[in-house]
Amino acid sequence: MNPVAGHLATRSPLHDILAPRGIAVIGASTDPTKRGYKAMVGLIKDGFRGNIYPVNPGADMILGVRAWPSVADLPGTPELALICTPAPSVPGLIRECGRRGIQGAVILASGFAEMDAAGASLQDEMMAAARAHGVRLIGPNTSGVFNLHHRLNLLALDNVKPGDVGIVSQSGNMLLSLALEAQHNGQVGFSTYVGPGNQTDLGFNDYLRYLGEDRHTRVATLYVEGFRDGRKFLEVAREVAAMKPVVVYKSGSTAQGQRSASSHTGALAGSYAMTVDLLRQSGVSVVQHSDEILPVAEGLGLLQKADGRRVAVIADGGGQATIAADRLAEAGLSLATLSEVTRARLREALLPQASTANPVDVAGSTDAHPSLLATCMEIVAADPGVDSVFLVGMFGGYSTRFAESLLGDEMRGAEAMVDLANATHKPLVIYSLYAPIKPPALRRLHEAGLPVYASIEHAVRVLAALGERGDYLARAHGQAREAAFAPLPARAADIARARAEGRDLLEVEARQLLRDHGVAVPEERLVRDADELAEVASAFGETPLAMKVVSRDILHKSDAGGVRLDLVGEPALRAARAEILAACRDHAPGADIEGVLVTPMARKGVEVIVGVIRDPIFGPVLMFGLGGIFVEILEDVAFRAIPLSRHDARAMVDQVRARRILEGARGAPGVDQAALVELLLSVSRLVEAYPGLEALDLNPVIARDDGYSVVDARVIVERDPHHKETTA
Amino acid sequence: MNPVAGHLATRSPLHDILAPRGIAVIGASTDPTKRGYKAMVGLIKDGFRGNIYPVNPGADMILGVRAWPSVADLPGTPELALICTPAPSVPGLIRECGRRGIQGAVILASGFAEMDAAGASLQDEMMAAARAHGVRLIGPNTSGVFNLHHRLNLLALDNVKPGDVGIVSQSGNMLLSLALEAQHNGQVGFSTYVGPGNQTDLGFNDYLRYLGEDRHTRVATLYVEGFRDGRKFLEVAREVAAMKPVVVYKSGSTAQGQRSASSHTGALAGSYAMTVDLLRQSGVSVVQHSDEILPVAEGLGLLQKADGRRVAVIADGGGQATIAADRLAEAGLSLATLSEVTRARLREALLPQASTANPVDVAGSTDAHPSLLATCMEIVAADPGVDSVFLVGMFGGYSTRFAESLLGDEMRGAEAMVDLANATHKPLVIYSLYAPIKPPALRRLHEAGLPVYASIEHAVRVLAALGERGDYLARAHGQAREAAFAPLPARAADIARARAEGRDLLEVEARQLLRDHGVAVPEERLVRDADELAEVASAFGETPLAMKVVSRDILHKSDAGGVRLDLVGEPALRAARAEILAACRDHAPGADIEGVLVTPMARKGVEVIVGVIRDPIFGPVLMFGLGGIFVEILEDVAFRAIPLSRHDARAMVDQVRARRILEGARGAPGVDQAALVELLLSVSRLVEAYPGLEALDLNPVIARDDGYSVVDARVIVERDPHHKETTA
Missing domain, CATH: 3.40.50.720 (NAD(P)-binding Rossmann-like Domain)
Incomplete structure (x- = not known):
């Protein structure tokens, strides 16, 4: 039973x-x-x-x-x-x-x-x-908690009705706010609510899993100030998001908000941008304004998903059609290009002054026949180039605005929209400027499970969430995350030795580790003695070379005077080595200097950065961005939890705002993005293979149209808590 | 009378x-x-x-x-x-x-x-x-139009009440939407509405001026798809904004929206970012979401302005305090630092577990005494470090949520808030999660002219608009716009000659024009003959030089091979000149080549761009941004209508997102921002002085900690419509 x-x-x-x-x-x-x-x-x-x-x-x-x-x-x-x-x-x-x-x-x-x-x-x-x-x-x-389908209401909340929105909220006021909005909305009901409180035993992960399993819940909605075990949460979110939409509002999007949250919860907030990326990677619909939580939860609960981001807009006024077009573009949605067949059918249905390009503007055609709007929705929904249908304007108010005698036709229009919603898998999203006064046709739509929004902005957030969810289910979910590399004993030994010595990998070791796992690191020579320079000079010929000090005691090589660039020929190499050694001995008198590393200078290209951090909340996280100002000033960085799928890696490259530079802006050729995707996947697999690897920083990597080169590689090794730190 | x-x-x-x-x-x-x-x-x-x-x-x-x-x-x-x-x-x-x-x-x-x-x-x-x-x-x-205070309602709109919001809307549906929102809100009323239609005779400028003069209108609210005479509109907006708030929603924020708008209005949309900058320069409160138009108009109409951007938040729940803190930071508002006196008074009023740092969290202190919230508002409003007060939470709902017996105390709280609003010039903005159900205490506030918002996001938009308006009135409005330079006859003659010849200024002419008006342009030599190079080489000594072709027939010097850099000594100059002449003759065989220009290479610094365009809608507009990717990829540009005030010039430099680079990011010294402000003012005054000057492009200007140098200057001269274009 x-x-x-x-x-x-x-x-x-x-x-x-x-x-x-x-x-x-x-x-x-x-x-x-x-x-x-x-x-x-x-x-x-x-x-x-x-x-x-x-x-x-x-x-x-x-x-x-x-x-x-x-x-x-x-x-x-x-x-x-x-x-x-x-x-x-x-x-x-x-x-x-x-x-x-x-x-x-x-x-x-x-x-x-x-x-x-x-x-x-x-x-x-x-x-x-x-x-x-x-x-x-x-x-x-x-x-407190409630389970309305079981008539268990320990909050004694009035006027909440059973429904399919499940809620977990770290703020009791937020629940109250959602309950009051739902009461005002009139159609949204709730299944279970849990306030996680201190999460001493059960926590977000358990509540989300429960909502995922609960047959009364069609959409899980969470207000989160801080996660306890973020990595586990991402796993549970992946599982639940495969079955039903998961909506999360995460507070603390700014430093000011994080200080406010930690003052009353003591929770660790973490980077907001990273949290949003990781949640989305796991199939979560992230909502960024608190007044969009209920509209998005209602829309995702009722409409589930769209198969793409091409929206057909049907409007009975130019102004709101334009607002819709602006908001759709800002949300990353496009206006579907309607087929000639569709436009011909629209022309047949509407007056000559109507515009049948998207947004469709009926231009008065529906003033005396509001049900024609439903006909237009049917016509565009039948177009294979359309993923979702957005009705914008006065529907529901024709009988109020124009003539009471239109009520019958308006109700027939509502019925036709309900029939269409049942017949098509494409979501129908409706904005009506009459939504605040709830006329009969809109009540009918709402009762039949078609949400009606009073704000174009909220309706567009819903369309965006439907498109994102469809995209996640079709492309991201179920993509295998790439398995860890088999660890190589020699490289594992390097890491173990570094750990025992309380240091990070030497650059030569880091480069070898990367190279052994298929990462393109330019050829290098470790030169321990000046006599080796003649052979090195002849091996590289006319190629300009870079020289860097190798020492476990010198972390910041440039600051120590340990780097020389653009060297050609033995005399230049000899002089550079002497300068480096002198500068480093001066900078760090007791330093144990292994030698110098000589590599070809990287050819010109676009500087990118690939890094791995171990986040205290979310565990190992890969980051990708363009070098220099893009990371440091613009904070234009994409994050994904390791391990990555191929889709994740591709999505990281697509996500950065500076991607136009990767595509070849300002007359430059584009870079080999596929190679960058492979690099991200290799780093993810490598980090999984060597648990002692604490963090990693490839900065810069020079991306070019024929691949990339890792110019500088730093691999941070987990510290042995018993080892006394000696590095200066 | x-x-x-x-x-x-x-x-x-x-x-x-x-x-x-x-x-x-x-x-x-x-x-x-x-x-x-x-x-x-x-x-x-x-x-x-x-x-x-x-x-x-x-x-x-x-x-x-x-x-x-x-x-x-x-x-x-x-x-x-x-x-x-x-x-x-x-x-x-x-x-x-x-x-x-x-x-x-x-x-x-x-x-x-x-x-x-x-x-x-x-x-x-x-x-x-x-x-x-x-x-x-x-x-x-x-x-159509209405003037409700005169009982002239030509739209036969039901359920609109007379009030102080005046509206001009290019979309009839937008008016209808605002009217329905106002009906739902219950307190907002309207003075005059005008639909400008084709603006054949009277247009936006006339309607705005009328609303400015109209004694029934406290806030002018405009929905605009396209301006007819944008320059005139800016002038009228400046005049009206000195007297009352002007709220504008401008559609077409995206290319998709602009296409939609032009398909039904035929109006020229122009650059949205530029339009927003110019409107703000003229004191307009620009609203970017359609569902914020009415809340912002209501708030500005009732509360007028705040003297600064330091907000004190009083909350009865941590979650919404955090959301408020996040949204305030995103909107450029800060949490006021409360004085020790203020915090001591709050501690006295509240339970020990309350947090008296901003956001103030009463932490249960008000559960049985909701009027204490008014006391807290009084306390923080008395703090000289606070510019506006934001109440966030359950106020109005205590008697519903906790006990009916609290109604009396809650109503006393509402009265105390009304008294406070009358006693202080600081705006009180109230968000209540009970706003949708309009309990008695909130109705009382609303009737007394205190707006109550149902969305934290909308309330924060109002706070931001109040702060911006206070800032405009205190700092921007009334600042004299800098007068045009007196035109110099020789430079006016250069421009007239170029116009007669159907060409732009030669670079030497452009540099002289700038230099004559105090713009820092490095020294240069126009070399017509190879024999002059010996003297040039000795004059500049070891300073590395740049050489560029000078020809009225060659616009894109680099493309023509007409630029050589980093030249030192006579042989290098001779070789460079020969190469340039050969390349240019090859590129443009018939070109009339005046000679080559030799200037010192600019020392390293931050590349910025200063430009002037004549916009078809808004007339002469100055633009400023950082060079390279900032303008070309990130579109990080500030615009102001010419003539600028000193405040405008300063605000342009402060506005660009990349300003951290000007301040000296990544270990580099900051640039001399005051010098850039002077540069912007000089360009504004110069453009005003020479009407024949069509456009101007200083790209790049190298900004350094000790000033700036204009590296390349292009001055476009208005074309004589009768002159036949001959430039290749």
């Missing part, structure tokens, strides 16, 4: 906890200002079908329900306990719940790790009790 | 036309689908107090009003005629109106210049009639 019984192996424990047959309300109260009162009211008013066990040693009855002095006294075993009592009581209560066999507890109290050290140790005690007894915890410091 | 009688000399003719004592409705009709019926209904229903004269040769009475067969038959002389008949009838009707002494006509019909050549000549005929008889025209092809 259980709809997800087939998945028991991975089934979330939250299904039982959030759909309990019984609930203990610990700290139930008759004082209307207390949460222990509100929760009782919410359960009773919403008609919770299971057993309610108020627990309060000082009362026999609460709101007409028999109360019990303690958890131990309960006549049955509820799956869930709501704990409304203050923090110090919680560890003991968790033990009591555990002994009684209660599976999960929602802990409202604050005053734990988010407050001070005493709170943190109370939290540890609570977690120890929970682990010992197998009780799963939601919170503490949570705004 | 007339409130603007003191300004009769410049008083807009629209005051009489839009507040007529009598109106003729030409084409008045009993057919409910006709505009001639709707207008009658609008006038009668709204209680128009003057005389209504329906004109219709086939009816004696229309809607109970005595009708007249023709304008000539009218028993009185109305100031205004509404013409509802088709286009071909209009020229004759204008003649009739003129003969009868009617001052203005609103022409609804389309089918004029916007349609075809026949329509254009009909439009010419109509304008000739209007000029001959002194009739001013609104339209044709206009959606």
Whole structure:
């Protein structure tokens, strides 16, 4: 009978906890200002079908329900306990719940790790009790939970109706705001809400997995201030996004916002741009304005996806057609080019002054026949060059604006749109300037599951999210992430040796590591003695050479005077070596200098940067950007979590704003982008192969029309915590 | 008695036309689908107090009003005629109106210049009639007009109430959309609306001037697809913006949108980025999303301005405080640093867990005392470091969310906020998540003239507009625009000669022109003969030199092989000259070569570009940006209409996104920004001095920490239309 019984192996424990047959309300109260009162009211008013066990040693009855002095006294075993009592009581209560066999507890109290050290140790005690007894915890410091399809409303929120939007929000006010917007909207309903609070036990990852499995949820919507285990979250998001849309608003897009968030959550915010890239890589629809959360969740929930980004606009006024065209372009969507057949059919349906190019402007044709708008939508939806249909203008208001007698035709138009939505897989998105006053035709559309927006801007965000989601499902999801290289024993030994010595790889070692895994690093010679220079000079001939010091004690070679460029011939090499050695001995007197590295100068091209960092939240992350001002001033960088798929690598190159330079701007030839994609994939596979590799910096890489060369390579090795740092 | 009688000399003719004592409705009709019926209904229903004269040769009475067969038959002389008949009838009707002494006509019909050549000549005929008889025209092809304070509602729009927002919109649907939003909002009302239509006679400039003078209008709001005389519009905007806020939404922010607009208006769109810069220079508040037009107009109308951009946020929940902090930072606003006194007062008012840093988070302190939020607003408003106060959260909903018994305290809070708004000049902006359901406390605020927003994003747009407007009034407006230089006869003669010869200035002439007006152009020598090179070489000594061809027939010197760089000593100069002459003769065999120009190579620095264009809509416009990719790839350019004030020049340098490079990023020293400001002012004054100067391109200018050098200067001279173009 259980709809997800087939998945028991991975089934979330939250299904039982959030759909309990019984609930203990610990700290139930008759004082209307207390949460222990509100929760009782919410359960009773919403008609919770299971057993309610108020627990309060000082009362026999609460709101007409028999109360019990303690958890131990309960006549049955509820799956869930709501704990409304203050923090110090919680560890003991968790033990009591555990002994009684209660599976999960929602802990409202604050005053734990988010407050001070005493709170943190109370939290540890609570977690120890929970682990010992197998009780799963939601919170503490949570705004609460609801599961409206189970009539479990522990927030006692009025006027929320059951529906298919599931919510996890680190802000209780944000839930309230969404609930009020939904109430105003009239059609959006909710499935489950969870406030994760301190995420001491269960966290975002668990809640998202649950929403993914929950059959009542068609779209998972999250307001996030900070992740606890970001890497795990990305994995869960990938799994869930394959099944249903996942919408995330991540706060802290600016330093000012991050300071504000950390002042009240203590959470580590991380780079916003990186977080957005990684979430999108995992199939998440990222929303960047808080007032777009509900519109996008509603639109994705109802319409799911578009197969592409070519939008056909049907408008009954030029001004709003233009606004729509502007917003679509800004959102990366295009106006579909309508076929001649489509335009001929439109011409047949409309008056001669109508414009049948996209945006289609009916130019008065529908003033007395609003249902013609539905006909136009049918016509453009049938065009294979159209991925989604956007109706813009007065629909729903014709009978108000022009003549009441148009109501019948307008309602027929609404029915035709509903029929079209059922017949086509292409999403129909409707903006009406009459949406705020909800005329009958718009109510009909809404009831039938067609969202109607009161803002062109919000409608376009929905179209963009539908296009992105379609793109993700068609191209990104399911693309295999490239497997790690087989590690080479010699290279692993280099890394182990560096780690033992508490240093990074020498440049020669780094270059060898890269070269051994197919990365194009120019030929080099490590010169330990001046006598070798004659042979080196003759080997390279007329090719201009670069010379760099090799020393485990000198990290910043240029600063130490350890780099000389554009050298040709033995005398120049000899002079450069002498200068380098003198400058480095001067700069770092005790430095152990291995020798100098000699390589051909890279031919001219476009400077790019490839880097790997280990992010404390998201783990190993690859970054790509153009060198110089693009990274340093414009912060024009693409991020992806390692391991990458081929699609990810390609998308990184496409994403940077400076891609026009890669394509060959200002008369220069374009660079070999396919080679850059291979480079990104190789770096991803290499990082996966050698766990001791902490970070990597290829800066610059010179990209050209015939490939690329890594000019400078730095490989940072994980430090052995027991090794004493000696590097100057 | 007339409130603007003191300004009769410049008083807009629209005051009489839009507040007529009598109106003729030409084409008045009993057919409910006709505009001639709707207008009658609008006038009668709204209680128009003057005389209504329906004109219709086939009816004696229309809607109970005595009708007249023709304008000539009218028993009185109305100031205004509404013409509802088709286009071909209009020229004759204008003649009739003129003969009868009617001052203005609103022409609804389309089918004029916007349609075809026949329509254009009909439009010419109509304008000739209007000029001959002194009739001013609104339209044709206009959606109509209203003046609600005069009960003149020619659109028969229901449910609009009189208020202080004046609107001019090139889209009738946009007006309708704003009217429906206002109806939903419940507090926003309108003064005058005009649809400019084809702007054959009266246009945006006239309507804006009228709204500026109109005592019922506190904020002028314009939806613009294209300007007719943009330069004049900027002048009018400057005048009006000194008195009241001017809000403009300009469509066509993207190429896709511009194509859409021109397909239905035929208007020239121009560069969006340039238009936005020029509008802001003239004090206009530019709105970039259509759903922000009404919120910003309401906020600016009620709150007028903020004295700075330091915002104090009072929040009752951390999540929305963080969202507010993010949006404020993105909008260029900062969180005010609260003084110790302020924080101590907040600590006294709030519970210990409250955060008194900005954003202030009351952290539950107000759950049982919502009026405490007003106390907090008072406290922060008294802080001299705060320019505006932003309340974020649940206010208005406490009695709904927590306990009905809080209603009294919540209403007291609302009263205290109203009192505070009256006592302080600092704007109070309120976001409430309960705004959509309009609880009593929020209705009270709204009625008292405090706007309440349902979206943090919209509220922040309002705060940004208030800050920008305060900044404009305090710093930009009233700053004298720098006067033109006195033109020098010799330089004027150079320009006249070039014009007569149908060419641009030679580079030597351009350099002299600039140098004569204080622009730093490096020393140069025009070398006509190889024999002069010895003297040149000895004069410049070891300084590396650049050599460029000088020929009126060679525009693109580099392409012609006409440039050699880094030359030192006579042999190098001789060789370079020979190469240049050979290459140029090869490239342009018949070219008249004056000689070569020799100048010192500019020392290294930051490449910037200064240009002047004559825009067909806005006239002479100065542009500034960093060279290379910044202009060509990133389109990071600032524009200002000439003449500039010193503030304008400074603002241009501050505006470019790459300003960090000017400030000295990546270890480089910053450049002398004051010198760049002087350069921009000099170019502005120079362009004003020589009207024959069509365009100018200083590209590149090398900016350094000790000034700048103009490396290449091109001055385009206006072409004599009678001169035959001979340049290859």
